[in-house]
Amino acid sequence: MKWLKRILFTLLIVVVVAVAAGWLFLFRNKTPNLSNELSLPGLKAPVEAYYDDYGVPHIYAENEEDLFYAFGYVHAQDRLFQMEMLRRLADGRLSEVFGAKALPTDRFFRTLSFRHYARQTIDSVYRKQPQAPFVKAMEAYVKGINAYISTGETPLDFELAKIPKTPFTVEDVEIIQGYMGYGFAEAFRSEAVFTTIAEKWGPAYLKDMAGDWPVDEPMIPTQHTPDPAVVGAAGVLAQVAGRFQALDLPYPPYHGSNGWVISGKKTRSGKPILSNDTHIGFAQPSVWYEAHLNAPGFNFYGSFLAGTPFGALGHSDKGGWGLTMFENDDVDFYREKANPENPGQVWFKDHWENLSVRKETIHIKDSSDVALDVRESRHGILIHDVFDGLKDHRQQPIALWWTYYKFPSRLAEAFYGLAHSSDATEAAAQAAKIHAPGLNIMWGDTKGNIAWWAVARLPKRPAGVRPYVMLDGSTGNDDPVGWYDFSQNPQILNPPRGVLYSANNQPADMGNGLVPGYYVPGDRARRIEQLIFTDKKDWTPQEVRKVINDVTNPEYPLILKDILPLVDRPSADAELLARWSGVHELASTEPTLFYKWIWHIYRLAIQDELGETNFLNTTSFKRNMASFLRNDASPWWDNVHTPAKETRKQILNEAFKAAVADLEAQLGTDRKVWNWEKVHTLEHKHPISVASDLLGRLFNVGPYPVPGGRETINNLDFHIDSTGLYKVTYGPALRRIVDFADPLNGTGCLPTGQSGVVSSEHYKDQAELFASGEARPELMNKEAIVKVAGDRKITFRP
Known part of the structure; x- marks a missing residue:
């Protein structure tokens, strides 16, 4: 028997070595070659792409067309799978590769009609100025x-x-x-719940969860010259909201961000300092791709979405x-009145109007095609048609009105223009071209200007x-009556x-x-004001970091x-929270108890009315949480399923006891x-991990324990639920700082790395740097770049 065991053991070793060798061979062939010479037919002159220590391409061309031609190639070399996934997600075509499980997502995004809208934009923007x-x-x-698609290596995730x-x-x-644009629209996630609260429970309930901006919360300052001339379906919509939240998106939507600019009169250098960290759902690869683009008269370092040529944020040697997110409400839902004798019509004011209908076909891998009718009223697409089980509600159809659909998109034109702007006046003209999504643009330049435009x-x-x-x-009384001027x-x-x-x-x-x-x-806003609205006049990039x-x-x-005074018995646990300064360090114990208490308060106060919704994790609940917790008269405290009338004091006490009991069971009785x-971690998940846990171990990055928390400036947020684990869902998708006294040497950091190719050394080489809050250079000086790059250079020839 010993000889048999030895043979089997030897065979096992051979198999393991063969598999490992196969993977190594496959990985070596899939890894981007950053020391190469390639031919790009149609180039007018040679182009050089230097790569720094973190895989950021620095592309030098003799004209802009060659520059963007080469950039498209290197961007695809690092992020083709991400480009493909975003294209298929937005177009409602995931089912073609992932099968029927992706059909709900495809139905939703096909109904949103991004391709139909893109064709209108191309007809009205691109074709009218083809030489722009x-x-x-x-x-x-x-x-x-x-x-790259024609001649480059096929990414491993494509093949899998x-x-x-x-x-x-x-x-x-x-x-x-x-x-x-969809990712920035919070209304998709909140308005259905608000409608349910308003129609089922009434205004007293709604006030606590959807009130106006709370009194005394900080507002972004503005300046202006006053202009005297400017002074039954709820349940269906709630189901639609549930479908929105249940969509399994390979790339999560956008959530927030911090940005500020400090004038030169308050900095050591005498020039403005710009700081920005965009808050987006974490995924792998990182949302942003960094590149430095240089052609005569143009020297720009930007952050680019996969599949887009113009930096959505960045800086040149003149400004940046x-x-x-502006967070303006640019989405409305309208209840239409259907014609009972003709489902193709809805009532408006005094007559029946025909719905327009566009037919779509969704192809599904290993299954039959699915036909989809996209119906539209004057207010917008009938959104309840998207989901199975809701089509019986055609007597109360729900239309989606969205500012994004109302004008051709000039996002590409605006971002191109911003990258070429030399001062605040030029930048303002470009910013005014954006109609949706709502964005706050913070600007600084070498002339000393600082500006902000919503x-x-x-x-x-x-x-x-x-x-x-x-x-x-049906009445027209709720319809918008016009648009404000950008001023x-x-x-x-x-x-x-x-x-x-x-x-x-x-x-x-x-x-x-x-x-x-x-x-x-206003938590982050208040903290920003505490830290930078001071008399300090010698700010440096290091201090801004x-x-x-x-x-x-x-x-x-x-x-x-x-x-806390409403908690009956003084205890060590209550004292722990009473001494808390709000800090969320790795070794902190207070946030672990605080968020568990919040969860149980929500469970006891709100779930009897709303059920198992995700409302606790909406921005509206977070915004009104403080005023709700302080409102002794809120109707939410009473449990509608019991004859007794529960009070705030009862709920707070019961929730506190439950929180302590949960943590003792989860982490032990030693509070230290x-x-x-132990409970707050960040993992960057690759879309392919949805299909296979084994592949997830290969493609995912992390998890890492991280500091920060909900609405801290380092906003590493999470869903609060019953698990007691706060797995980070979104946070800074980059952290970048530029001193315009030295714009050629900014600093930044991505959550994982530049490359989307798992075998690349730049797939996750910034992950630990990011988790620890550190940064690396954003180089724009060619001499320094060439020195750092060494032999990491791709030369493109005609």
Whole structure:
């Protein structure tokens, strides 16, 4: 028997070695070659792409068309799978490779009609100015992607998922930008719940969860010149909201961000310092791809979405900008009145109007095609048609009205223009071109200007219209009556205080009323104000980095001061929270107890009315949580299923006891080991991990214990639920700082790495750097770049 065991053991070793060798061979062939010489037919002159220590390409060309041609190639070489997934997600074509399990997502995004809208944009924007520089650059970029698809190595994840390689088009770029617009629209996640609360439970319940911007919460300062001329289906919509939340998206939506600019009169260098960290759902590869693009008269370092040629944020040697979400409410839902004798008509004012119908076909791998009718009223697409089980509600159809659909998209043109802007005046003209999604653009330049613009086309709504609940589409009384001019948007230029910021909080009134929106709590805004609205006049990038990594929530200690006295018996646990400063360090124990208590308060106070919804994790709940917890008269405290009338004091006490019991069962009775790092972790998941846990172990990055928490500046947020584990779902998708006294040497960091190729050394080489809050250079000086690159250079020849 010993000889048999030896043979089997030897065979096992041979198999393991063979598999390992196969993987190593496969990996070696799939790894991008960063020391290469390639031919790109149609180039006018040679192009050089140098790679720095973190795999960022620095591309030098003699003209812009060659520059963007080469950029398309190198972008695809690192991120082709991500480009493909975003294209298929936005286009409703995941089922072609993942089968019927992707059908609900495909039905939803096919109904959103991004490709239909992209064609309208191309007809009305691109074809009317075919010689415009941004059009030429866009076409060159797409040509570069297709050059890689034709001649480059097929990514490993493409082969594992059996995805065919097909050419990209300008339409594809536009639909990816459409997905960006969807990702910024918080109304998709909140308005259905608000409608349910309003219609089922009434205004007293709604006030606690969807009230106006809370009193005393900080608003983004604005400046303006006053203009005297400017002064039954609820259940269906709730089901639609549940479908929204249940969609399994391979790339999560956008959530928030921080950004601020400090004027040169408050910095050591005498020039503005720009800081930006965009908050987006984590996934692998990282959302942003960094590249440095250089051609005569153009020297730009930017962060790019996969499949897009123009940086959504970045800086040149003259100026630059950061982004946060404006959070304006640019989505409304309308209840239409259907004709009982003709389901193809709805009532408007005094007559029946025909619905338009567009037929779509969804191809499904290993199954039959699915036909889809996209029906549309004057208010928008009938969204309840998307999901199975809701089609019986055609007597109360629900239309989606979205600002994004109302005008051709000029996002590409605007971002191209921003990258070429030399000062705040030029940048403002470009920012005004963006109608959706709503963005805050923070600007700084070498001339010393700092500026902020809330960019979006803002609708004029009739007085009394509440856009955060479902509107009546039959009367016309709830329809927008026009649009504000961009000059009426919240904005500020060179404020006297020398500081401006955005943390997704409510902008102040510009003279036409507060802009309705889904603004986040003022916690981050208050903390930013505490740290940078000071008399300090010698700010440096290093000191700004400390602020961008801050992990203190200043609101939580204030909440605890008001609610802890209601806990019956003084205890060591209550004392622990009473002493808490709101800091979320790895060794902290207080946040572990605090969030568990919040969960049980929610469970006892709200679930009897709303059930197992995800409402606790919406921005609206977070924004109103403090006022709700302090409101002794809120109807939410009473359990509607019991004859007794429960009180706030009862709920807080029962929830606190349950929280302590849960943590003792989860982590033990020693409070010293209830450390935040044990329950708060960050893992970057690759889309392919949905199909296989084994592949997930290969492609995922992490998990890492991380500091920070909910609405700290270092906003590493999570869903609060019954598990007691706070797995980070979104947070900074980059952290970048630029001193415009030295714009050629900014600093930044991505959550994982530049490359989407798992065998690349740059697949996750920034992950630990990111988790620890550190940064690396964003080089723009050619001499330094060439020195760092060594032999890492691709030369493209005609």
